[in-house]
Amino acid sequence: MKITLNNRTETIERDTMTFEELIEYKNFTFKLLVTKLNDKLIKKDERKITFINDGDKVVILHMISGG
Numbered sequence: 001m002k003i004t005l006n007n008r009t010e011t012i013e014r015d016t017m018t019f020e021e022l023i024e025y026k027n028f029t030f031k032l033l034v035t036k037l038n039d040k041l042i043k044k045d046e047r048k049i050t051f052i053n054d055g056d057k058v059v060i061l062h063m064i065s066g067g
Contacts, residue, residue, distance in 0.1 A: 001054035006061075015054070019047035023060065032063035 002011050005026070017025070019035055019042055035042040036059040042050050052058055 001052075003052060003055070004057045006059055016051050019050045019052060019058075022052055022058065023047070026060070028060055028062070030062040030064075034061040034063060035059065 001015055002009060004010070005022075012022075012025070019037070023033065023035075033044075035044075035047060037050060037052065038057050
């Protein structure tokens with residue numbers, strides 16, 4: 001499938017996957033992530049049941065704080 005991940009085209013050799021699977025596949029390791037699918041916010045507890053399909057627009061952002 002082809003998706004847009006953080007404004008970049010990505011080709012993944014699967015037909016579909018959950019948000020949690022994508023996070024693991026792309027090795028996002030930060031604890032605090034903001035996730036969006038087609039401009040809709042996806043909560044952490046929804047990542048296991050929210051599927052990403054061909055043509056979707058995905059955003060995964062690391063939340064970093066500092067002072």
